[in-house]
Amino acid sequence: MFSQLLEQIALGLEERQIPYMIIGGQAVLIYGEPRLTRDIDVTLGVGPDRLADLLALAHSYSWRVLVEDPEEFVQRTMVLPLEDSRSSIRIDLILSFSPYERQALERVHRVGIGKATVRFAAPEDVIVHKIIAGRPRDLEDVRSILTKRTNLDRAYICHWLAEFDRSLGGTYLQAFEDLAQSFP
Secondary structure (H helix, E strand, O other): OHHHHHHHHHHHHHHOOOOEEEEHHHHHHHHOOOOOOOEEEEEEOOOHHHHHHHHHHHHHOOEEEOOOOHHHHHHHHOEEEEEEOOOOOEEEEEEOOOHHHHHHHHOOEEEEEOOEEEEEOOHHHHHHHHHHHOOHHHHHHHHHHHHHOOOOOHHHHHHHHHHHHHHHOOOHHHHHHHHHOOOO
16 A cells, blocks of 8 residues: 555656655665554655645545644644545655755655656665654664665765754754764
8 A cells, every 4th residue: 555655646746846755664664674654754845835736636646634724734834744545544745945855855766666756765864854853763763774774975964964953953963973883
């Protein structure tokens, strides 16, 4: 069912000329260890001004909008939460147009699924997202990618985590360095 949804997402967003990348657990499945995930997280390179297109996409595939007032919710959170009515799989469309996201959208890895070419975030960008999320499951995902991938662009990862440290006041770079020290 995930393959069918990923294909639908890719075809629908391409048709509407909306840049995107699959992040989260679905991307970890490409680069790290297999694990159970019950959702699909999609970063979009657009702002709330494209909400009508996103709602049309949801309607075209019979995805249920999970909030009563999508316009207010998207303005406040920059997320449009959806659910596929057939499988009950959640799809979170995350709106973003930051300099980081624009660059990450240019670095996607394309994977053929069905009739679509699905854009997955590059492994370095999955790591950046996971470090910022910082939950135990996210940190395990980072370890999983570090175990499987030896050719990562660590300078890229460190650059963006340092940028997020400055802008968000976090310790993301240190968290990554602590995890990465035991991997070559």
